[in-house]
Amino acid sequence: MPGDVDRNAPTPDTATLLKRNPVQALTIAVVLAATAGAFAYVGGFVTPHRLGANHFVDAMQTAAGGPHAGFRRAHAKGICIAGSFVGAAPGRAISKAAVFGGAIVPVTGRFAEAAPDPFAKDSSEAVRSMALRLQPAGAPEWRMAINDTPGLHVSTPQAFYDNVVASTPDPATGKPDPAKMQAFLAQHPETVAFLARMKARKLASGFFDDTYNSVDGFLFVAPDGTKRLVRWSMEAEEPFATLTPAERDAKPANYMFDDLLARVRRGPVKWRLVATLAQPGDPNRAAEVWPADRPRVVMGELTIDHVESEATGNCQDVNFDPLALPPGIAPSDDPIPFARSAVYSVSFRRRSGEHKPPSAVANQSAGARS
Amino acid sequence: MSRPAHRFTLLSRLLHWTMAALVLAMLFIGIGMVSTVSPRYAGLVSVHKSIGILILVLVAIRLVNRLLNPPPPLPADLPRVQVIAATASHWLLYCLMFALPLVGWAMLSAAGSPIVVFGGLHLPPILPHDVAVFAVLRTAHTVLALLLFATFLAHLGAALFHALIRRDEVLPSMV
Numbered sequence: 001m002p003g004d005v006d007r008n009a010p011t012p013d014t015a016t017l018l019k020r021n022p023v024q025a026l027t028i029a030v031v032l033a034a035t036a037g038a039f040a041y042v043g044g045f046v047t048p049h050r051l052g053a054n055h056f057v058d059a060m061q062t063a064a065g066g067p068h069a070g071f072r073r074a075h076a077k078g079i080c081i082a083g084s085f086v087g088a089a090p091g092r093a094i095s096k097a098a099v100f101g102g103a104i105v106p107v108t109g110r111f112a113e114a115a116p117d118p119f120a121k122d123s124s125e126a127v128r129s130m131a132l133r134l135q136p137a138g139a140p141e142w143r144m145a146i147n148d149t150p151g152l153h154v155s156t157p158q159a160f161y162d163n164v165v166a167s168t169p170d171p172a173t174g175k176p177d178p179a180k181m182q183a184f185l186a187q188h189p190e191t192v193a194f195l196a197r198m199k200a201r202k203l204a205s206g207f208f209d210d211t212y213n214s215v216d217g218f219l220f221v222a223p224d225g226t227k228r229l230v231r232w233s234m235e236a237e238e239p240f241a242t243l244t245p246a247e248r249d250a251k252p253a254n255y256m257f258d259d260l261l262a263r264v265r266r267g268p269v270k271w272r273l274v275a276t277l278a279q280p281g282d283p284n285r286a287a288e289v290w291p292a293d294r295p296r297v298v299m300g301e302l303t304i305d306h307v308e309s310e311a312t313g314n315c316q317d318v319n320f321d322p323l324a325l326p327p328g329i330a331p332s333d334d335p336i337p338f339a340r341s342a343v344y345s346v347s348f349r350r351r352s353g354e355h356k357p358p359s360a361v362a363n364q365s366a367g368a369r370s
Numbered sequence: 371m372s373r374p375a376h377r378f379t380l381l382s383r384l385l386h387w388t389m390a391a392l393v394l395a396m397l398f399i400g401i402g403m404v405s406t407v408s409p410r411y412a413g414l415v416s417v418h419k420s421i422g423i424l425i426l427v428l429v430a431i432r433l434v435n436r437l438l439n440p441p442p443p444l445p446a447d448l449p450r451v452q453v454i455a456a457t458a459s460h461w462l463l464y465c466l467m468f469a470l471p472l473v474g475w476a477m478l479s480a481a482g483s484p485i486v487v488f489g490g491l492h493l494p495p496i497l498p499h500d501v502a503v504f505a506v507l508r509t510a511h512t513v514l515a516l517l518l519f520a521t522f523l524a525h526l527g528a529a530l531f532h533a534l535i536r537r538d539e540v541l542p543s544m545v
Contacts, residue, residue: 011445014452018535028527028531035523036523039397039519050405051407053406056407157407318482319481319482338408339407342404342406343407352481352508
């Protein structure tokens with residue numbers, strides 16, 4: 001007991017004290033080791049198979065044959081865009097987010113192709129994306145990263161990871177092992193169904209006549225607090241056109257970007273933001289589509305009037321985190337956006353510390369803004 | 371047990387134990403959130419930012435309190451090396467409790483990310499948007515957090531050494 005200590009006796013040195021109190025010394029060692037061990041456990045250091053965001057980015061880099069320094073680890077080939085968004089009245093009824101208020105909301109963003117190779121030929125890529133940052137004056141911003149695919153190929157982060165691993169080229173052959181992909185597909189009928197939808201769809205001729213989908217489910221929170229599970233789409237107002245594979249192959253390597261620049265030089269391009277409302281029982285799983293008769297609500301209109309190559313200080317330096325949501329829009333129990341947010345954060349961190357070479361489409365711009 | 375002759379003031383003790391819980395929680399939330407892709411991720415990140423700002427406010431109050439109410443002296447017979455270690459580690463803890471929230475806030479500012487705390491309060495950026503600065507600060511945040519955890523372990527070990535082995539007045543002065 002502290003009170004029993006004889007204050008007049010000289011205190012022995014620390015080594016002697018530890019020798020005289022072996023049980024106490026052991027207790028201290030155990031407490032410190034347990035605390036450090038718990039910290040290591042929470043950090044995933046003793047469970048290397050628990051999926052962390054670093055594992056995803058590592059796997060994606062390996063599948064891509066190594067990282068492309070300075071570029072996004074996925075959706076690497078892109079171009080910056082700017083314009084505005086104006087919310088529509090029906091949208092205000094189902095989300096109280098300031099972006100739907102009806103005022104002109106400044107927008108910046110990015111069009112990209114999904115491949116991890118920033119110099120891939122446009123004709124080799126079948127997935128395009130639109131990333132947006134809507135910044136209403138005096139209110140929280142909304143970021144999104146949406147794809148032109150009919151849903152996602154998987155519904156869980158683990159399946160996403162397993163798919164990346166199954167697609168990774170075998171070092172011996174330089175090609176993915178077909179047996180691994182077959183084994184993956186055997187366990188993932190939702191991916192088989194997605195691939196069938198992909199095969200059936202017609203690919204838009206460019207970024208400007210393409211429609212982009214939230215893919216994931218989110219909650220819209222109405223002014224009265226009612227929460228609705230929704231998915232949304234940016235539907236092109238531009239007439240849809242498609243190209244045959246032969247026509248695509250005959251086009252220049254960066255035709256998607258060249259054509260976008262040319263289109264915006266002729267004038268602004270518009271999209272309608274449309275929310276699709278889930279009905280009870282609709283699966284909130286990204287690989288599963290909802291029936292076509294679900295109610296649709298027009299949320300507003302997007303105008304893109306400026307396109308510009310990636311450079312320091314523009315969309316290149318933005319993490320289009322799908323969980324950067326304003327009040328009025330919230331994550332749902334779809335697990336994918338949480339994993340995307342965590343993985344984007346790692347990709348953003350890695351490329352931020354690297355020197356980025358010029359993008360495939362460099363020093364180009366179109367549209368009115370400076 | 372006799373009452374220690376020198377004791378920290380009630381405010382000092384309250385600040386110490388409140389912040390001890392917050393800092394320890396923060397270290398575990400921080401290491402946990404960067405190693406998961408589960409739906410817990412968003413909630414952990416959100417709580418991490420809020421607790422970070424709370425710690426920044428509390429450590430500022432605590433520094434003023436410490437200057438106004440100096441701590442009781444260390445035991446007179448404590449070896450000189452341990453006196454230096456105690457003094458240095460206490461000031462290191464103060465520095466880190468200031469540095470980690472500030473680096474976190476600055477890092478999100480440099481990333482151009484929205485900084486939302488306490489479920490809806492938007493903090494202004496404290497640095498311009500510059501991802502090269504972000505990259506440096508993001509690494510600094512991890513390194514400083516690991517240093518804080520190591521310093522915390524040393525602090526815990528020392529407290530237990532005073533309580534269980536030296537059986538002096540150090541721990542009673544803080545409870």
